[in-house]
Amino acid sequence: MCIRDRYMGDHFFHLGCMKLMIGDKKCVKCPICSFIYGVLEGDQPQGTMDVYVDQGIHCDSYDDCATIVISYSFPHGKKNGVQYKGTRRVAYLPDNEEGREVCDLLKTAFERKLIFTVGTSVTTGQSNVVVWNGIHHKTNISGGPAYFGYPDETYFNSCLLYTSDAADDLLCVDLGGRRINKKK
DSSP states (O other), X not given: OEEOOTTSTTOOEEHHHHXXXXXXXXEEEOTTTXXXXXXXXXXXXXXXXXXXXXXXXXXXXXXXXXXXXXXXXXXXXXXXXXXXXXXXXXXXEESSHHHHHHHHHHHHHHHTTOSEEEEOOTTTOOSSEEEEOSOOOOOOSSSOGGGTOSOOTTHHHHHHHHHHTTTXXXXXXXXXXXXXXOOO
């Protein structure tokens, strides 16, 4: 027996294959178009995300607005019986419409445990540490993309693409790398 959902377009799947693919997951990603059905959740360890606006600092090229400061903190812990090392990270966004939109999406991604994971550090090679999980952050207010800072004309679009999967019930969804607005 084949099934076709109204959202699948021209995609057809065997019912048995769909049941195996879905299993007991809270979400499933279509193997054809990458559309995510359900709510995507990650394996981020317990930690905190604190957000505040600092009027005294400005991201390069955003001299006319304050800066949103996002502080992440993860204590050392244990996952699957293995000790891991925690971390602290700070990220920056300009306090404008785009920055606030990205900040809201990052909050949703954090709640869904998608921003960090336990893995191997790309910079130090150390295993079993809390590391970024693929959603881009600006960790400097200057220096450009080479130093994870501003100015970076492509940052907001790329960040919106990465975070849209995490916030699929807000304004948009990611369909194979393309950001589209949901119909209201």
